[in-house]
Amino acid sequence: MSKRVRVRMFLALLAVVLPMGVTTTAPAQAPQYSVWLVESSRFMGVPFGAFMPDRAFVPGSTNPMNNINTVDLPVNIGVIKGGKDIVLYDSGWKQQDYLKMTGSAHWAPLPQQLAQLGIRPEQVTKIVIGHGHWDHAGQLSDFPNAILYVQREELRGIEWALNYPNPHIAAVNTSPGGCARTPACGYPPLTVNEIYGKVLVGKAVIVDGEMEIAPGLIIHPAFRAHTAGSQLLEVNTAIGKIVFGSDAYSDWEAIRDWMIANPQQTDTVQQFLAYEKCYKITGGYQNCVAAHEPLSYTDKYPLTKNSWVGPNGSRAAEVTLAPGERSRKP
């Protein structure tokens, strides 16, 4: 056998063996998670233009972008189950006294909403809050075993605003009837206190940027995409990657059509970059989970169409099931 032939045979052998080696050393595939969505409550009759400036109502207009006067906005919470974890993305709000204030309807306690999925509060292992606003970070104390994940930047952002010397910027609220979107707007003492409560009992992880909190569950920072320390959650599922965005993804149609939504303290460029993140991770906009999409729980928002009505008229949706997981849809 000539030397050239021996070299060729050796290279051929390498070509067979190397891919085998690559296969055996590749990281284990991330588990697939089951995902449900529950509606903490619904804000009724919100002027569309206040939520999405590009879709402001124009009386008499036949343009579908401008012919809707008001919308009902759900407050969506993600429920993610897989491995040893039951994870909530956002936790809605609890202050029942707010019900009259905000024109909200269909509020139900989150433990009651989880019961319809067969989940008890003490089984919840992790809560990732997309941001700390009152309608997304409430009810934390109802989940005694859950570890809270909040971005350090979110806490810094609020405190920075509180201590800013200009009272117009530092204002928690500037006039009766609204807090005028100051940087610390939307964080009642009670909500911040609940976050503090988790820190006090050692049940909080202060996140700095990106973090994998379990195999296949990855937090991505989306700073200033809605608030200073907004964060997304990437979830591996049987229907591909899903990305939860809280109010960085307030509106699913906005992600589809590249429009801003729910401005609040939003840097609109950062909101668009957060949209882009979902496109990059999931390959499109279908699997981006919006917190306040008015079309939620209907065929028009396909990810959430497998829905039903639960406690107090709140809605829920079975988004995807992991292999072997049973359906919870009544």
Add this chain to the structure above:
Amino acid sequence: MTRRRAVLGGVVVLGLGGVLAFAIVHEATVSRAAAPRPVPPGAPRPALTAAEEAYAAALWPIHSEVKVSALRMTFGGLSYKMKEIDRATLRARVEAARQTYHKAALRIRALQPPPSLEKVHAEYAEAVHLYEQSAAEMGKVFKDGRDDHLLAAYPLSREAGEKMLRAGDVLWPGEYVPN
């Protein structure tokens, strides 16, 4: 004769029909008027009276200061637990908040709520009192160095926050908007 009977019968039938129609319309009208009108979700609620408005406006600047202090105190505890500030810095923050609560309590005592808001007034005053107690409890950390006091202070400020929301629900509807 037969024709007259037929006419008479027709008149009677028409009359009875009229009475029946009147009764149906009357009953339907009365029923509608008597039944309580369903209030659609999100419907506006009655406005505050002038006296109530005046009280809410007088409390507002106090409320703003209390709220900011409550948040700063909470963030003081957070930063301390996250080891971003030392005990002396926390002490300064908690003491500043405590003083704000104390002054607020005095100002609230001087307010005269209308009879309809006496309960709300009392609840708000209690909220401020609880915040002051919470600050005092947090302050004990500086004396004996035990963080347990932060845990003991927590439910006090939590209850204060709830009471403040309850009062705010009456006085400043829409203080918090969908975020």
